Amino acid sequence: MTITVGFLVFPGLQLLDLAGPYEIFSALPDGEIHLFWKTREPVACSAGMRFYPTTTLGDGPLVDxxxxxxxxGINPLLCDEEVQAWVQRQASTAQFVTSVCTGALLLGAAGLLxxxxxxxxxRYHDLLAEFGAIPVRERVVRDGNLITGGGVTAGIDFGLVLVAALRGQAAAEEIQLALEYAPEPPFQAGRPEDAPKDIVEVVLRRTETLHAERERVTGQWTTRSPAE
Incomplete structure (x- = not known):
């Protein structure tokens, strides 16, 4: 049975957020992947690489x-009613609703958290509660049919977890082995609790403006969102 996977792609996308799970899902023998955006014009990720959406929000199929x-680029989407409506429509029939990194904020803006x-x-974990979510500091979190991955590289772990949910652990392990996914990072600085304090401070300062902007946009969403 074919499994259809739909990724939302948009200007300013973090490339590895897409590439990690895409590589894993493309290894499914019965997988079919769609890249959705408002148009089929080339989209530039945050690193500058361009790729082509395969379908539009209005024309593409409902996905599993x-x-x-x-x-x-997720920031402007938090108040984009067209994108939110598409997310809600897809989520209403999808077998699994998922995100990688700050894609979770868009799920929150669509009322799905x-x-x-x-x-x-x-860095943006503190914003989840603004959408009514129950924040969990783990690499991959599953709550029913909702699976969310942590930052960037967690998309690989997330992809394997989802394959296991769809096709069983053996299928996920086969893909993991084929990709030789056996991370041995050269430095223990992948999490703020492990990284040297001065390194954490540098990253906090470097992302301060982006965090403030996301906090502002999240506040706008909260103001616009109807009270429960």
């Missing part, structure tokens, strides 16, 4: 797995 990557356990990139 909805995946929302993150990136700096209320009273649900979820995660996102550590």
């Amino acid at each position: 797995v909805l995946c929302i990557p993150g990136g700096v 209320k009273a649900r356990h979820a995660t996102t990139h550590w």
Whole structure:
């Protein structure tokens, strides 16, 4: 049985948020992947690489797995009613609703995180509660049919977890082995609790403006969102 996977792609997408799980899902022998955006014109990710959406929000099919990557370009989508309506429509029939990194914020803006356990990139984890989510600081978090991955590289772990949910652990392990996914990072600086304090401070300062902007946009969404 074919499994259809739909990624939302958008200007300013974090490339690895898409590329990690895409590589894993493309290894499914019965997988079919769609890249959705408003047009089929080339989209530039935050690193500058361009790629082509395969379908539009209005023309593409309903999918079994909805995946929302993150990136700096997620900010304007938090108040984009067209995109939110598409996310809600896809989520209403999808077998799994998922995100990587700050893609979780868009799920929140679409009203899909209320009273649900979820995660996102550590730097923006504090924003999840604004959408009514129950924040969990883990690499991958599953709450029913909702699966969220942490920051950027967590998309690989997330992809394997989802394959296991769809096709069983053996299928996920086969893909993991084929990709030789056996991470041995040269430095223990991948999480703020492990990284040297001065390194954490540098990253906090470097992302301060982006965090403030996301906090502002999240506040706008909260103001516009009807009270429960």
